[in-house]
Amino acid sequence: MTALPPGSTIGILGGGQLGRMLAMAAAPLGFDVKIFVPQDNSPAERTAAGATVAGYDDLDAVEAFARGCDVVTYEFENVPADTARAVERAGVPLRPGAQALEVAQDRLKEKTFVNESGAATVAFAAVSSPDDFAGAADSVGFPAILKTRHGGYDGKGQAKVGSAAELESAFDSLGRRPCILEAMCGFVREVSVIAARSLDGDFVPYPLAENEHRDGILWRSTSPAEAKPAVNDEANRIARAILEALDYVGVIGVELFECEDGALLVNEFAPRVHNSGHWSIEGSQTSQFEQHIRAVAGWPLGDPAPLGRAQMVNLIGEDAETWPDLARESGAHIHLYGKNDIRPGRKMGHVTRVSPLKS
CATH class of the missing domain: 3.30.1490.20 (ATP-grasp fold, A domain)
Incomplete structure (x- = not known):
């Protein structure tokens, strides 16, 4: 299996903030990124080397886009499976594959698949x-x-x-x-595990994150979460089982409910980099975004070791207007996604703070 050399082109289906941060992570490794997106002037397009603006149902445009790339990935799970299949028809590697999209896009298929992989759900x-x-x-x-x-x-x-x-x-x-x-599950908290699988099957998990939601939207993630070793081990086992069952290449996010007895139930998985892993940009040796680029390019996976205890808070809606105060705060790492319109419930950015790990 040959790793893509610097100078290769990575295509990304989708133009949101995840594509933006993937493009930013690819640049230091020497890769060019091209975006396929239905709307012009997307957040990812403005950090990429180029973009194709066309509908996901324009399969001729998808195939032409793919042929201009050395590998293609996607930044959100609602890219139509037919679009993903068009990339494969063009003879260009799609990592992760279309199966991950097909499973994640149907909650019934997803729950059934998770159970068949050996993990529990409600x-x-x-x-x-x-x-x-x-x-x-x-x-x-x-x-x-x-x-x-x-x-x-x-x-x-x-x-x-x-x-x-x-x-x-x-x-x-x-x-x-x-x-x-x-x-409904009487869980004590929601946690998530971000994990990566390489082209040759290496598995690398990140430290567990504890997640807090407001109005159904992720508000804050803290990692490493305080957890018993058995809980960490089970979260990693679950993530690995899902990755291997999908023959997955790239980064995945698996959301879990932790019950009072420490048992873990899978809520859902996202076949992409995940909001609860944004802390890793400043809080880990290798961010989830660089890790995904490494995986899809066939490179060795990076070290996910934490650099401290990281807390990531989403800037939702008008929260983004607090950027002047955040800019004055020492140790606040601000990420604004370049979205033009502030709307209630819309993720406009995030801020991460990293403190020393307890000895």
Whole structure:
């Protein structure tokens, strides 16, 4: 397996902040990055060597874009699987492969896949029509959460359900689309593990992160999280099992619920660099973004060792307007994503602070 030399071109499907930070991480390694994105003037486009602005359904444009790259990756999980397959048809390596997208884009497939990989989840059942209400209610119980199988993020595309009588209205509120009913979990906290798998199968996990949400959106991640060795080991085992089952190349984020007894349940995985790993830019020997570039380029994986205890806080909506105060704060590492419009609930940037590890 030949590693791509400096001067090679890495293509990225998607033009958001993750693509922006991937492009920034690729530059010091000598790579050029090209972006494929439906909208002009995207955050990633402005840090890349070039961009193709076309729709994801323009498969001729996708194939032409791919042929101008040495390898292609993606920066968010809602890139259509047909788009990913077009890259493969062009004869250009796609890392991670299209299967990871296909699984992550369907919550029912995802939960089933995770269970088949040897990791636990909450109880769940498919709800495609009112005919499924009774069976889903019996197998999952209440309280529960009804979620659309496709789309939805940061708390969108879901509704809490307290009883069987509420299923009809919840299903209506979600547009009567195919859904999944998930049992609510009495977890003590959410944690996540960021991990990478190389082209030759090496597995490298980052320290566990503890995550806090506000209004369904990740607000703060702290890593390394305080956790028993058995919890760390189990999180790494789960991540490795998912990566290997997908024959995955690149960085993945796996969100986990930690129960009172220390058991871990997989909430979901993201086949890309992950918001809860942003701390690694200043808090680790090798950031998750450089790690992903290394993996897809066929390079050896870097050292994920922490440089301190890092706390990353998302700047959501008007939080971004506090940048003058953050700029005056010693030790505050500010990342603004170059988004033109501030909207409630929109991730505009993040700030990371790193303190010494406890001895």
